Amino acid sequence: MEEYDVVIVGAGLAGFAAATEAADQHLKTLLVEKGRTTGGTGNYVEGVFAADSEIQQKENAVIDKDELLNEELTYSHYRADGRMWQKYINHAGKNVSWLQDHGVKIAMVASWGSGARTWHLFEGKGHDAIHNSLEPYVKEKGIEIVTLTRVTSLKKNNDHTFIVTLTQVEDKSERLVRTKNVVLATGGYLNDQKLMQKTPHQNPDNIIPVNSGKNTGDGLRLAWSLGAKKFFTGMAMMFGGQLKDHTIPSFKLWGTAIWSSVCDQPQCWVNELGERFVDESAAVVNWANEGNAMNRQDRVFCIFSQQILDDFTDKSYPRSMKPFVPEDRYPSLRSDIEQAEKDGREYLHKALTIEKLAEEIDTPNLPAYIEHYNEMAAQGEDTDFHKPAKYMLPVAGEGPFYAIELGVGAYTTGDGLRVNIKNEVLDTKGRPIQGLYAIGGDGSAVLYGDTYGVNVPGTHAGYCVFSGRNAIENIARK
Structure with a gap:
């Protein structure tokens, strides 16, 4: 039976951070990925958090760490682990330098909305960070990577080593290996509907995972089989509306232009009754709040007119999205809507009148509310939710009129297992399960209450890097 110092389960950003650190520490390591390709949800990551990186220091943009710690603890209503946050914040800048030392390219440091300027954006997103830098590095250093392979069982021996069952996805053949340490990096459970239904605060039918599709709670189940504590807090990393289409x-x-026009621009959003439920402009500047507001509804639609569609395409839209959108209009929006109609997209509804649109999407109060909305727009005052006048675009003029159905986009979960500041998995008594670690989405319950703090952007992805290194460094010290 082949023996390893470490078996890492999951080859996303956290898994590759751990594998890279393991290569640096000269640990014999096996990285296991159930998918055909590596990177997972980490391929879509924009960037990572830091408060005092070398880039920030050069730009005189260092952020007060004590203020950040207080911000995160307050935002989580003190459900977050202050010790872990303090350790993470103190190491984040060094982790950015470590990534750069391993070939990862940082394009710029940015903020989101009115939040802190902590977001170190990758060139080419996480895909390039992983596949152009971390993955080639670990392969060069002799780290073994297997794909299309699941870890289907963990058994602990009396000597505290583990017997790991590796099951090949296609032919179901099995291989057993022995390891001193297991690091769980499977990304949480966002894609497991049954586990999502067990969490509080969520409406799983309304949540649209925007990730690799592989985050099905594998790491959690492996840990639970060894006595780990179930630590559901109901945290899904939501980022506002997504186009709702199962096809x-x-x-x-x-x-896409359609997505940004209805989810980034504070247009008129209504629920299943056809009534607004939030100041859309306040929601879009903090997409965690946007997601929470939408998740309280059974259905959500963005309602707009042909005039708004034409203006957004040919002239401008009211909320600048630079640097993420290069100009203040969507040149392809009208043609994209036309193509979506030809393709029969589920999210798109169109009618010549508001009354017929209300019938099509079953929103009985929509005609009366749109009349009220247009009156407020004409007066330049939103007496319902106090949205600024420049965003009160009347849904008026000649038809057709449009309704885009939205679900709540979510990137990952942030709960499931409880870990200590070494990223060791804890049992039901709060004691570490020796040799078992959880990182990234599998071990991020220490960071959150029920909502991701987008006002300090990059923290989840940065935690993937920090926790991966943190676990391996503690393994190397044994």
């Missing part, structure tokens, strides 16, 4: 993978719609 196409959600990541193909994320970032």
Whole structure:
């Protein structure tokens, strides 16, 4: 039976951070990925958090660490682990330098909305960071990577080593290996509907995962089989609306002109009754809040007119999206809507009048509310939710009129297992299960209450890097 110092389960950003650190520490390591390709949800990551990176220091943009710690603890209503946050914040800048030392390219440091400037954006997103830098490095250093392979069982021996059952996905053949340590990096459970239904605060039918599709709770189940504590807090990393269509993978719609026009621009959003439920402009500047507001509804639609569609295409839209959108209009929006209609997209509804649109999407109060909305727009005052006048675009003029149905986009979960500041998995008594570690989405319950703090952007992805290194460094010290 082949023996390893470490078996890492999951080859996403956290898994590759751990594998890279393991290569640096000269540990014999096996990296196991159940998918055909590596990278997982980490391929879509924009960037990572830091408060005092070398880039920030050069730009005189260092952020007060104590203020950040207080911000995160307050935001989580003190459900977050202050010790872990303090350790993470103190190491984040060094982790950015470590990534750069391993070939990862940082394009810029940015903020999101009015939040802190902590977001170190990758060139080419996480895909390039992983596949152009970390993956080639670990392969060069002799780290073994197997794909299309699941870890289906963990058994602990009396000597505290593990017997790991590796099951090949296609032919179901099995291989057993022995290891001193197991690091769980499977990304949480966002794609497991049954586990999502067990969490509080969520409406799983309304949540649209925008990730690799492989985060099905594998790491959690392996840990639970060894006595780990179930630590559900109901945290899904939501980032506002997504186009609701079951016929196409959600990541193909994320970032498109249609998506941005209805989810980034504070247009008129209504629920299943046809009534607004939030100041849309306050929601879009903090997409965690946007997701929470939408998740309280049974259905959500963005309602707009042909005039708004034409203006957004040919002239401008009211909320600048630079640097993420290069100009203040969507040149392809009208043609994209036309193509979506030809393709019969589920999310798109169109009618000549608001009354017929209300019938099509079953929103009985929509005609009366749109009349009220247009009156408020004409007066320049939103007496319902106090949205600024420049965003009160009347849904008026000649038809057709449009309704885009939205679900709540989510990137990953942030709960499931409890870990200590070494990223060791804890049992039901709060004691570490020796040799078992959880990182990234599998071990991020220490960071959150029930909502991701987008006001300090990059923290989840940065935690993937920090926790991966943290676990391996503690293994190397044994």
